[in-house]
Amino acid sequence: LKSKLPRVGTTIFTRMSALAQAHDALNLSQGFPDFAPPARLAEALGEHALRGHNQYAPMAGLPRLREAIAQQLLLHRNVLVDPETEVTVVPGATESIFCAITALVGAGDEVIVLDPVYDSYEPAIELAGGRAVHVPLLAGSFAINWERVEAAISPRTRLFMLNSPHNPCGSIVSRADLDRLAVLAREHNFYVCSDEVYEHLVYDGREHCSVLAHPELRSRSFAHFSFGKTLSVTGWKTGYCVAPPALTAELRKIHQYVAFVAVTPVQHALTDFLEEQPQYPASLAADYQRRRDLFLSTLAGSRFSWTPAQGSYFQLLDYSQISDEKDTVLSEHWTRELGVASIAVSVFYESPPKQTVLRFCFAKSDDVLIEAGRRLCAI
Ligand code: PMP
Ligand code: GLN
Numbered sequence: 001l002k003s004k005l006p007r008v009g010t011t012i013f014t015r016m017s018a019l020a021q022a023h024d025a026l027n028l029s030q031g032f033p034d035f036a037p038p039a040r041l042a043e044a045l046g047e048h049a050l051r052g053h054n055q056y057a058p059m060a061g062l063p064r065l066r067e068a069i070a071q072q073l074l075l076h077r078n079v080l081v082d083p084e085t086e087v088t089v090v091p092g093a094t095e096s097i098f099c100a101i102t103a104l105v106g107a108g109d110e111v112i113v114l115d116p117v118y119d120s121y122e123p124a125i126e127l128a129g130g131r132a133v134h135v136p137l138l139a140g141s142f143a144i145n146w147e148r149v150e151a152a153i154s155p156r157t158r159l160f161m162l163n164s165p166h167n168p169c170g171s172i173v174s175r176a177d178l179d180r181l182a183v184l185a186r187e188h189n190f191y192v193c194s195d196e197v198y199e200h201l202v203y204d205g206r207e208h209c210s211v212l213a214h215p216e217l218r219s220r221s222f223a224h225f226s227f228g229k230t231l232s233v234t235g236w237k238t239g240y241c242v243a244p245p246a247l248t249a250e251l252r253k254i255h256q257y258v259a260f261v262a263v264t265p266v267q268h269a270l271t272d273f274l275e276e277q278p279q280y281p282a283s284l285a286a287d288y289q290r291r292r293d294l295f296l297s298t299l300a301g302s303r304f305s306w307t308p309a310q311g312s313y314f315q316l317l318d319y320s321q322i323s324d325e326k327d328t329v330l331s332e333h334w335t336r337e338l339g340v341a342s343i344a345v346s347v348f349y350e351s352p353p354k355q356t357v358l359r360f361c362f363a364k365s366d367d368v369l370i371e372a373g374r375r376l377c378a379i
Contacts, residue, residue, distance in 0.1 A: 065089055093195065104193075194221050
């Protein structure tokens with residue numbers, strides 16, 4: 001069989017979680033919380049399944065959930081969206097990102113991605129017949145290198161992939177970055193696919209800058225969100241995409257044949273929870289900042305170096321004082337020998353720079369973070 005994705009294997013997250021399980025390691029590799037979601041959410045799911053909300057929802061999502069999403073965007077972002085024509089509920093942001101790319105990218109089109117880049121984008125671009133043009137983020141700060149972005153733009157540039165808060169780096173974009181992007185998008189007439197799944201996880205008083213709050217970018221962007229992150233239910237695989245009506249119509253044409261709908265009782269449960277506790281997402285930043293700081297405090301005497309994550313639930317640690325081994329080798333070695341699993345950052349680059357950095361997920365319970373820190377300090 002001639003593979004349509006010859007360079008793709010099984011995702012690093014699947015492989016590292018399996019390795020962690022096989023060696024009974026603390027799993028700080030794949031990004032998911034190891035603690036329970038709000039109890040009310042799980043109760044609501046049971047209630048709706050029992051009450052018989054078990055058949056297909058409308059293709060674009062339950063109207064009551066789309067209304068609750070519009071309320072959330074107004075409350076947390078001061079953004080007005082039309083739930084009817086601009087919000088689509090999807091079975092995870094991965095699906096809506098795939099649909100958005102498929103909607104916009106055709107044979108020969110170029111898509112700018114910023115390395116290190118989340119793993120799901122490029123396969124979708126390739127399957128659509130397009131080509132990812134990789135632009136590295138600035139070493140150290142992981143800020144966007146706008147000179148390099150400008151140099152990478154061509155008449156074939158169709159789409160720009162933005163991800164803030166950033167996975168794996170934990171960096172966030174500023175309002176000035178969005179202004180810069182808006183000027184380029186206007187001048188060169190391309191669209192923006194904005195992955196904002198970690199929107200509520202921003203630290204030290206920083207603010208998330210959404211393309212939806214930027215009047216110019218809003219008119220040419222798909223913005224993707226995930227309840228998996230916001231409500232600690234990654235296994236519920238439910239998110240939503242917000243885009244202007246014309247873009248939403250194209251996204252839905254594809255979504256209706258890729259997945260058709262998201263899971264019905266889950267949509268009801270999410271709606272009940274958001275209606276009852278609309279402020280809940282605003283409490284996440286303090287909770288995750290505490291986990292980040294706890295994890296970093298356990299590493300105080302170690303030879304790792306780091307800059308605290310600005311956002312997301314990932315912390316990068318530089319091990320150059322400890323080893324000059326390749327990150328891919330070391331992450332597997334430490335999973336086996338130390339019992340702490342992480343993700344090698346080089347796997348997210350087209351041309352990995354010479355660096356010695358691993359990604360650790362701190363969406364974990366205190367005892368796991370403390371024990372992981374203890375083991376890492378013992379190196
Ligand atoms: N984008 C990024 C940057 C992510 O980290 C994730 C989390 N897996 C996703 C998209 C996909 O989210 P979902 O589980 O809702 O598909
Ligand atoms: N986004 C998660 C991470 O970065 C993993 C999701 C997945 O396994 N696809 O770890």
